[in-house]
Amino acid sequence: MEGAESGYFVRAVERHSGAELRIKQCSAGDVGCVVWDAALVLAKYLETSAFYRDGLHAFTGKTVVELGSGTGVVGLMASVLGAHVTVTDLEELQDLLNININDNKHLVTGSIQAKVLKWGESVKDLPPDPDYILVADCIYYEQSLEPLLRTMKELTGNSSCILCCYEERTIGNNPKIEISFFELLQSDFEIEEIPLDRHDEEYRSEDIHILHIKRKRHH
Ligand SMILES: C[S@@+](CC[C@H](N)C(=O)[O-])C[C@H]1O[C@@H](n2cnc3c(N)ncnc32)[C@H](O)[C@@H]1O
Structure with a gap:
């Protein structure tokens, strides 16, 4: 495995322009x-031309919060593209997030920090009404669905856009979990699926979906 060192192995993530992101993963955890x-x-989708106008990326100077960041790769890509990013996850992921932030800080053109956020708990330490909220592969166990939705609801302002990417899984409880999540989501949010031909040309797959989600306006 490339870059194996003291329990970590590195995933290199190439970019359309410039140096690759180097993301440490743990072999145990x-x-x-x-x-x-x-x-x-999701990270590669952020690099697609849909996000650029007159050479400027839509994330430039914008506030972005990522939920369930894991290694932090999506939030890091957003910060490299010029956003002010807060990556969040449980306490036990903070060391890995900070290692990956530190390893890639020379590429960051916005800013990036890591914070503890357990879904369903207070979001008061996070930037209010972020422009974008990023969520990758976070719909996978039943007990988390309501807390995750509560967090999404508390965090989003009227103009916040949630970019949610998930892998459709057909095994075990997964189909049921996805159905419940989207049923719950629809009562407060409008959902637009991004067609596959607008995903990155290489990093796309029939079973991985990208959604743009916005709060419903109640009149
Ligand atoms: C399948 S991993 C996805 C990680 C990363 N977004 C990615 O796609 O590579 C799910 C992430 O959600 C986080 N997570 C799970 N339950 C959580 C909770 N209740 N509150 C906050 N984060 C949670 C996990 O720690 C993990 O990092």
Whole structure:
């Protein structure tokens, strides 16, 4: 495995322009310790031309919060593209997040910090009404669905856009979990699926979906 050193192995993530991101993953640890495919699909989607106008990326100077960041790869890509990013996860992922922030800080053109956020708990330490909220591969166990939705609801302002990427899984409880999540989500949010042909040309897959989600306006 490339770059193996003291329990870490490195996932290099190439960029359209400039040096690659180098993301450490742990060989021992929970699900947050590796880069999931949905994270790569979302990170590379952020580089697509849809986000550029007159050479300027839509994230430039914007406030971004990532939920369930794991290794931090998606948030790091956003910070490299010029956003002011807060990556969040449970306490036990903070060391890995900080290692990856430190290893890639020379590429960051916005800013990036890591914070503890357990879904369903207070979001008061996070920037209010972020412009974008990033969520990759976080719909996977039943007890988390309501707390995750509560966090999404508390964090989003009227103009916040949630970019949610998930891998559709057909095994075990997963189909049921996805259905419940989207049923709950629809009562407060509008959901637009991004067609596959607008994903990154290489980092795309039929079973990985990207959604743009906005709060419903109640009249
Ligand atoms: C499947 S991993 C995805 C990690 C990363 N987004 C990626 O796609 O590579 C799910 C992440 O959600 C985090 N997570 C799970 N339950 C959580 C909770 N209740 N509050 C906050 N984060 C949680 C895990 O620690 C893990 O990092």
